[in-house]
Amino acid sequence: MTFSIVIYEPNEKAWGVGVASKFLAVGAFVPWLKPNVGAIATQALANLTYGTNGLSLLEKGYSASDTIRILTESDPLREKRQIGVVDSKGNASAFTGRECYSYAGHIVGNNFTVQGNILAGEEVLEAMAKEAEGKGKIYERIFRALKAGESRGGDKRGKQSAAIIVVKAVERSEKEIDPLVVGKYVDLRVDDSPDPLRDLERLLDLWVATFVEEEMVNVKDYEDQIRDALKRWGYNDLRTWVEMNNFEGKYTGDKIGKSVLKVLLSKS
16 A cells, blocks of 8 residues: 655665555654664554664664564564665665555666555556656655656555655754754655645655755845845845745855745746
8 A cells, every 4th residue: 555665875875765645644653763773664554663673673783674574484474574674784675475456566676666556557657667767856756756656656545644754963063953963864754645746746846945055046146036036025125035935054145055045936
């Protein structure tokens, strides 16, 4: 009833899980991650201890494949389970039980695995794997993989919830609020929606605009567009809009964050 991607990006030293499903609050159950340790997706007839126990095994140095073997070998319901794991080194492994509702399967690639059950077909996973192999920030690749899976039919029962969670090594920061000081890179959920990936994309844009370092662009290059957008938002000046929406860290007066500008101009 779910399709997901578990991925490691060595250039960012980040681990992520993206998931979508016709199930309430799928992000509360499927993704399990810890910086410098790895990431896990547990689904189908999800065994939530695969998440907690799996991270414990990864932290002790077990590989992704050994972690899955240990978790499943003592589980009498393992043939109803599905799990994807990426360890601290980016090694990926997956397991799909023979009694998972069809279509169910997985594809393991370089630093990632995609898996799903009750899918429209194998093409869902093939489309996701292609996007996982692409370029871009880890959260961009995760989102593109989810969109690609949905475009090929996704969960054949429909849509309801989705999530993207990414962790990185803990970083020191001078910002007043910076999720990276506790290892959070992206942490977003849409728990109940007729179009969860559309809502997730909007939240992802806001998260990047608020928390992620990015390119700054010149305000003067967009003066007319900014003025029109501020009218639609109901503001008289850019600084007030920036401060009311918690984007102070992405605005200098002369320059503004590229994603903050995208949020501003998105107002229709």
